Amino acid sequence: MQLDELISGARDVVSAKRVYGDPYEKNGLTVIPAATVRGGGGGGGAKGDGDDADAEVGAGGGFGLTARPSGAWIIDGEDAIWKPAIDVNRIVLGGQIIALTAILVVGRILLAHSERPEAPRRRLRLPRRAHR
DSSP states (O other): OOHHHHHHHHHHHSSHHHHBOOOEEETTEEEEEEEEEEEEEEEEEEEOSSSOTTOOEEEEEEEEEEEEEEEEEEEETTEEEEEEOOOHHHHHHHHHHHHHHHHHHHHHHHHHHHHSOOOOOOOOOOOOOOOO
């Protein structure tokens, strides 16, 4: 596969057709699904050492792509409403990261508090009452 073919294939993959799906109609509403598409690629070539005509020529390339649902456009007559997709996995991961950070911070505070020498306690003496 030549580098030009790789780039052409990548261009076909990352297109508006990949971002917006085919619209469909249900209960009088038109729904157009949408996704976030990200991709990257690279390529290169090399020729063997020296000016030898028999030197080996090498070339290579690669491409990566990721797509996640981002939401859908809901069209009802003249109105278009954007409904974002909720990624529960991201929400759970964010909660776990916050909980882990809180546990580490509280642990460090308790450790620092336990290592600090306590000041001697003073006894509070109240004046004695005279008996009558």
